[in-house]
Amino acid sequence: MGTQGFDLSGRVALVTGGGRGIGAAIATRFAEAGASVVIANRTLDVAEALAAELTARSLSVRAVPLTGLGRPELHEVVGNAASRAGRLDIVVHNAGGCPWASIDELDEDKLEQALSLNLKACFWLAQAATPIMRKQNFGRILVTSSVSARVAMAGGAHYSAAKAGVNAFVRGAAFEYARDGITVNGVEPGFxxxxxxxxxxxxxxxxxxxxxxxxxxxxxxxxAFAMLYLASPEAKYTTGQTIIVDGGSTLPETGYAVEKQWGLS
Structure with a gap:
């Protein structure tokens, strides 16, 4: 069996934004579980370095460029990922982020960047991948969302709006693809x-x-381990959900509640 008991042998997985941090951890754990992983990254040399490191461990990983966030570029990335094996089982949209700005400071470019990178890309990746997944009667579409979808932080209203849209995408896409053997889920990281x-x-x-x-x-x-479960065959009855992985940070009503509970100064 693969990592933590989950076996992805024979599966092909595409991870966007997989060069560093969370994306690198997802790519690594998927590869350790037996998947052939394609890392799509805007900084190609970073992804290539990770791919070389994992390939040296006899894992199946390769890097491809993420040249843009529009429909043509993301359709091309999906086609590239599926080209060698003729299949694509798992797509993880992990690329994300935004330039911080208050609502008063926000301009069209910053808003468009937040929406394109975090939200719009979900639609284009799903649109490209699902025809392949339908033929297989198996697919996992996964998205790295954020607890920012449900809480507020100064300077991040546009990011929160985009991530809330991601969560809505997860529910809507899960419903549309439910009879095709395709599940759609996400993970909401905290700090x-x-x-x-x-x-x-x-x-x-x-x-x-x-x-x-x-x-x-x-x-x-x-x-990465939450994603690994959602990518696995064992998650076949889980769809339209986001798993909050935040150490409980969204549980207390206020910071004062935490201070009172643990006697912090």
Whole structure:
């Protein structure tokens, strides 16, 4: 059996934004579970370095460029992923992010970037992949969403709106494809440790961790293992859902509730 008991042998998986962080962890765990993994990344050399590292471990991984987020580019990425084996079983849309800006500061470019990268790409990837998956009567469409879909952070209203749209996409697509052997699900990460970024600075992470019920940030593997379950045959009866993986950070009503519970100053 594969990683953590899940076996993806014979499956072909495409992971967008798979070069670093959560995407790299997903690609790694899928490959360890037996899948042939295609990493699509805007920074190709980063994806190629990861692919070389995993190939050296006798895992099946290759990198392809993610040249754009429009319908033609994403259809091309899907075709590229399916080209060698003639099949595509799992698509993970992990690429995401946005430029932070208050609503007053927001311009059309920043809003379009948030919507294209996080939300619109889901539609184009599904549109390209599902004809292949229907022929197989098996498919897994997975999306990295965010707890930002249900909570607010200053400067991130456009990101939250995009991720809320992602969650709605998951439900709508799951309903449309339910009779085709295709499931559609997502994972909503909370605070996850990553290289770089203001949120991962030790002084910031130490402060914010006090308000997470489990007391610390999560790791990329925490998301990857949730994705691994959703990608597996064992998840055949799970569709239209998002799994929140946030250490309980969305549970308390306010930060004060956490302070009161654990006597924090």
């Amino acid at each position: 996850i440790t990553k290289d770089g970024g203001s949120m991962s600075k030790p002084e910031v992470a130490n402060r914010l961790s006090q308000f997470i019920p489990v007391g610390h940030y999560g790791e990329a593997d925490d998301i």
